[in-house]
Amino acid sequence: MIAVHTAQQVREAEQAFFAANPGVDLMQRAADGLAEAVENFLEGRGPGVDGARLLVAVGPGNNGGDALFAAARLARLGCRVELWATHGDAHEAGLAEAQAAGCQQIDAGQATTALAEADLLLDGVLGIGGRPGLDAPVATLAREARDLGIPVVAVDLPSGLDADSSTPAEESFHATLTVTFGALKPCHVLQPAASRCGEVRLVDIGLELGEPWALAAAPGDIAQRWPLPGPTSDKYSRGVVGIDTGSVHYPGAAVLGTVGALHAGAGMIRFCGPGPADGLIRAALPSVTHGEGRVQAWLVGSGWGDEPGDAERLAGRLADGLPTVVDADALRLLPDHLPAGCLLTPHAGELARLLDVEREEVTADPIGHARAAADRWQAVVLLKGATQYVVQPDGAVWLAVPGPHWSAQAGSGDVLAGICATLLAAGLDAARAALLGASVQAMAARRRPGPYPPDDIAREVPAVVGGFEVVR
Numbered sequence: 089m090i091a092v093h094t095a096q097q098v099r100e101a102e103q104a105f106f107a108a109n110p111g112v113d114l115m116q117r118a119a120d121g122l123a124e125a126v127e128n129f130l131e132g133r134g135p136g137v138d139g140a141r142l143l144v145a146v147g148p149g150n151n152g153g154d155a156l157f158a159a160a161r162l163a164r165l166g167c168r169v170e171l172w173a174t175h176g177d178a179h180e181a182g183l184a185e186a187q188a189a190g191c192q193q194i195d196a197g198q199a200t201t202a203l204a205e206a207d208l209l210l211d212g213v214l215g216i217g218g219r220p221g222l223d224a225p226v227a228t229l230a231r232e233a234r235d236l237g238i239p240v241v242a243v244d245l246p247s248g249l250d251a252d253s254s255t256p257a258e259e260s261f262h263a264t265l266t267v268t269f270g271a272l273k274p275c276h277v278l279q280p281a282a283s284r285c286g287e288v289r290l291v292d293i294g295l296e297l298g299e300p301w302a303l304a305a306a307p308g309d310i311a312q313r314w315p316l317p318g319p320t321s322d323k324y325s326r327g328v329v330g331i332d333t334g335s336v337h338y339p340g341a342a343v344l345g346t347v348g349a350l351h352a353g354a355g356m357i358r359f360c361g362p363g364p365a366d367g368l369i370r371a372a373l374p375s376v377t378h379g380e381g382r383v384q385a386w387l388v389g390s391g392w393g394d395e396p397g398d399a400e401r402l403a404g405r406l407a408d409g410l411p412t413v414v415d416a417d418a419l420r421l422l423p424d425h426l427p428a429g430c431l432l433t434p435h436a437g438e439l440a441r442l443l444d445v446e447r448e449e450v451t452a453d454p455i456g457h458a459r460a461a462a463d464r465w466q467a468v469v470l471l472k473g474a475t476q477y478v479v480q481p482d483g484a485v486w487l488a489v490p491g492p493h494w495s496a497q498a499g500s501g502d503v504l505a506g507i508c509a510t511l512l513a514a515g516l517d518a519a520r521a522a523l524l525g526a527s528v529q530a531m532a533a534r535r536r537p538g539p540y541p542p543d544d545i546a547r548e549v550p551a552v553v554g555g556f557e558v559v560r
């Protein structure tokens with residue numbers, strides 16, 4: 089799992105570092121890592137370092153300092169470097185060093201001309217001290233770089249973003265590569281802000297960071313944690329999933345959830361939903377059994393619509409006291425108390441309705457709202473979207489492996505709920521079931537980029553899970 093820390097946590101670690109190591113200049117470590125990353129970038133994608141033309145946009149703070157010391161190193165390696173101090177002031181020692189290395193200082197007007205000839209724009213305008221958004225001349229440069237297709241390497245984060253937020257300001261740089269120091273910050277991993285960062289490279293500058301703000305999963309984390317069958321496994325020990333989903337109007341949701349549960353490796357599925365879906369599932373999925381019986385976890389809510397008796401339908405399933413995936417329409421009917429180990433799977437609109445707030449409030453502070461719901465219902469919340477947040481009642485946050493944006497389609501959530509129900513039935517706690525379920529669906533979708541229907545993506549899940557056995 090990759091640790092993510094807030095700007096404040098990084099600042100505190102920096103202060104602790106300075107107190108313990110008074111003689112060490114962290115900016116030089118950052119500049120070393122940055123210069124090396126730019127060198128690799130130029131070697132890998134461009135003209136190489138010698139003779140490469142760099143435009144360096146330098147802000148008033150330490151982010152500009154990092155950029156200036158890195159620019160000096162790159163100039164000494166043969167780059168032709170032009171510097172634009174975007175706010176007049178620039179880090180004094182850094183500027184002196186860059187000028188001594190042969191970097192040329194230019195003004196705003198000259199920056200536009202320099203940009204057109206540049207192999208790369210180094211964005212050292214603002215870092216973790218930046219307020220979101222850009223002043224007009226800098227915003228113009230950022231826009232021109234996009235229009236001209238000039239690659240941007242961002243120092244720490246693309247200027248204009250708020251380090252701690254998922255929501256990007258309207259104006260910011262769009263980086264091809266972001267070189268960050270000490271720790272990943274929220275903007276590097278949370279969509280849509282993360283899409284402004286490009287590839288993110290972390291430079292270790294020796295900071296000792298405490299408890300992370302969140303942990304982000306990588307594919308290898310999912311491979312290590314996925315429950316695999318062994319020699320003593322049978323269908324019951326692998327987990328029996330009870331599915332009570334679908335309705336007269338929405339039978340497809342029940343089929344999709346059942347397809348998801350089956351392809352994630354359920355030991356057995358008992359489908360207990362109403363008529364039309366029951367018939368479809370009998371025809372399409374012969375291994376699914378029908379009717380009541382012992383199960384280890386329930387899946388409810390997908391495709392229920394809004395029918396009289398839904399509250400009783402939910403109460404009946406929760407009365408078993410089993411871990412339950414509560415999805416979609418059942419989220420509107422939540423009682424005050426849920427059995428231990430439940431998983432709620434709202435998207436932003438459903439979470440807003442659950443908390444009686446506007447959808448925009450949830451998208452502005454997804455984690456705050458997911459935490460509020462997790463605390464109120466003492467259940468794990470999987471907040472779905474381009475970033476999938478797994479939030480526990482104690483406030484801990486995990487981020488699932490991200491998937492392609494093609495997944496934003498009706499039915500993906502139904503499949504996901506089915507996958508999570510299989511993992512709950514296999515005995516995983518709700519947080520692990522959510523993290524693994526959301527991640528494996530994303531990994532399956534990555535294998536098949538393009539607009540495939542959600543059931544086709546579910547059919548890729550076995551190949552992903554099969555690969556976990558090889559890894560382990």
Ligand SMILES: NC(=O)C1=CN([C@@H]2O[C@H](COP(=O)(O)OP(=O)(O)OC[C@H]3O[C@@H](n4cnc5c(N)ncnc54)[C@H](O)[C@@H]3O)[C@@H](O)[C@H]2O)[C@@H](O)CC1
Nearest residue numbers: 102114115118148149150151214215216217218219221244
């Ligand atoms: N904290 C750390 O551990 C380290 C920080 N380093 C660098 O230092 C950076 C943080 O430096 P600073 O705290 O000086 O902050 P920044 O360099 O991000 O910017 C602060 C300055 O910009 C001004 N400013 C903020 N938002 C603005 C806006 N929207 N438009 C115009 N001006 C704006 C502020 O008034 C302040 O003068 C990091 O991002 C990183 O690049 C590295 O040198 C290594 C270690």
Ligand SMILES: Nc1ncnc2c1ncn2[C@@H]1O[C@H](COP(=O)(O)OP(=O)(O)O)[C@@H](O)[C@H]1O
Nearest residue numbers: 435472473474492493495496498499500501502
């Ligand atoms: N922009 C996006 N990029 C990647 N995945 C997304 C994006 N938007 C939504 N998703 C994923 O697609 C699925 C959609 O779920 P949901 O909205 O509940 O669909 P439905 O209820 O119609 O099945 C979720 O797994 C969600 O995380």
Ligand SMILES: [K+]
Nearest residue numbers: 211214243247
């Ligand atoms: K920057």
